[in-house]
Amino acid sequence: MRTPLPSTQALACLEAAARHQSYTRAAQELSLTQGAVSRQIIALEELLGVPLFRRTRHGVALTDAGRHYARQAARWLLELRQGTLELMARQGAGGSVALATVPTFATRWLLPRLPQLARHHPDITVHFDVRTRPFLFAETAFDAALFAGTAVQVGNWPGVHAHWLMHEDIVPVCSPQLLARAASREPGRAWQPVAPPAIAGLPLLQQSTRPLGWQQWFAAAGVAAPRALDGPRLELFSMLATAAAQGLGVALIPPLLIEQELARGELVIACAAAPQRERSYYLVTPEQPATPALERFTHWLIAAARGADTSGADLA
Incomplete structure (x- = not known):
């Protein structure tokens, strides 16, 4: 049985929404629609089987699980960006x-x-x-x-x-x-x-x-x-x-x-x-x-x- 892996797009939406506490502002940062960010988060929650956000009067707020996972996602994305830039800069050398x-x-x-x-x-x-x-x-x-x-x-x-x-x-x-x-x-x-x-x-x-x-x-x-x-x-x-x-x-x-x-x-x-x-x-x-x-x-x-x-x- 293969281990489920989230897409980088879903992780990027999670990380941005966690920082802004807003799907709308995350969408603006990522050049996506608010609906696209929401769908990525919903798909990620279904994959994990854990709610990452809860609705509030002012938008959304992270759950405890979402806060923990968002910190991990931020680190993974940073490492991926750094590794990609390093490889591009050095051309594998x-x-x-x-x-x-x-x-x-x-x-x-x-x-x-x-x-x-x-x-x-x-x-x-x-x-x-x-x-x-x-x-x-x-x-x-x-x-x-x-x-x-x-x-x-x-x-x-x-x-x-x-x-x-x-x-x-x-x-x-x-x-x-x-x-x-x-x-x-x-x-x-x-x-x-x-x-x-x-x-x-x-x-x-x-x-x-x-x-x-x-x-x-x-x-x-x-x-x-x-x-x-x-x-x-x-x-x-x-x-x-x-x-x-x-x-x-x-x-x-x-x-x-x-x-x-x-x-x-x-x-x-x-x-x-x-x-x-x-x-x-x-x-x-x-x-x-x-x-x-x-x-x-x-x-x-x-x-x-x-x-x-x-x-x-x-x-x-």
């Missing part, structure tokens, strides 16, 4: 990697190195999307993920292989002008770092996703800092880097994410204390065998990371 990634690491570290990938593997295309937390690969269209976290966090991610890339060394950075004022030096001497107690007297920039970052840094340095939780909160390292370069305060940022700002002198390392190493960067892949494109991308990325940090090991 090479391959692609759909990568979920933490944003600043992708922008500041990986993207500048992609020309190297293009030279070695010109037939591989990498697509980027932002994800900052673990997820189930079976519920997404991602082939791999770049993740920043601890070994424990990665070890608790079910159904994956995790390839260690590099440590995330966190150091305090600020503008040279702010550091000069803190050390009572002339601006030309601003690159000289100060001791940890001096950092406690400067305005601090907080990362909203790591709200205890400064508190942990001062504790590791053995410094009492009553104002460790004070200061504006920003979500991304790139936001912190911009704010720090404008002299708004000191930020805790991995140097590998601000290489250009450090090279241009817009930011300087404010304190010579040992960097903190609570997290690392990992390439996370599903347990099932990798596609040839993902396998080559993985080997290239690990080699590129070894050029930045030669310690560490793979986790299985």
Whole structure:
């Protein structure tokens, strides 16, 4: 007995009607008549044996089953569109990697190195999307993920292989002008770092996703800092880097994410204390065998990371 399969037209009508909560607006989007959308939904409900919508005074509303199935349909259609466009673009050659990634690491570290990938593997295309937390690969269209976290966090991610890339060394950075004022030096001497107690007297920039970052840094340095939780909160390292370069305060940022700002002198390392190493960067892949494109991308990325940090090991 064959498994019943809905048509893509029926799924498209469901997805559009679910978004708009209206057959009429779905019909306008899909260039169909309202009756055609209604017939597609009725046929889909008959195939499934489950009502997907219920009539209301203002139109239609999803049932619980319809809401669940519409979310799945939206994902299926997106994957189908992406796969179709990918095949059309590549004409069957090479391959692609759909990568979920933490944003600043992708922008500041990986993207500048992609020309190297293009030279070695010109037939591989990498697509980027932002994800900052673990997820189930079976519920997404991602082939791999770049993740920043601890070994424990990665070890608790079910159904994956995790390839260690590099440590995330966190150091305090600020503008040279702010550091000069803190050390009572002339601006030309601003690159000289100060001791940890001096950092406690400067305005601090907080990362909203790591709200205890400064508190942990001062504790590791053995410094009492009553104002460790004070200061504006920003979500991304790139936001912190911009704010720090404008002299708004000191930020805790991995140097590998601000290489250009450090090279241009817009930011300087404010304190010579040992960097903190609570997290690392990992390439996370599903347990099932990798596609040839993902396998080559993985080997290239690990080699590129070894050029930045030669310690560490793979986790299985």
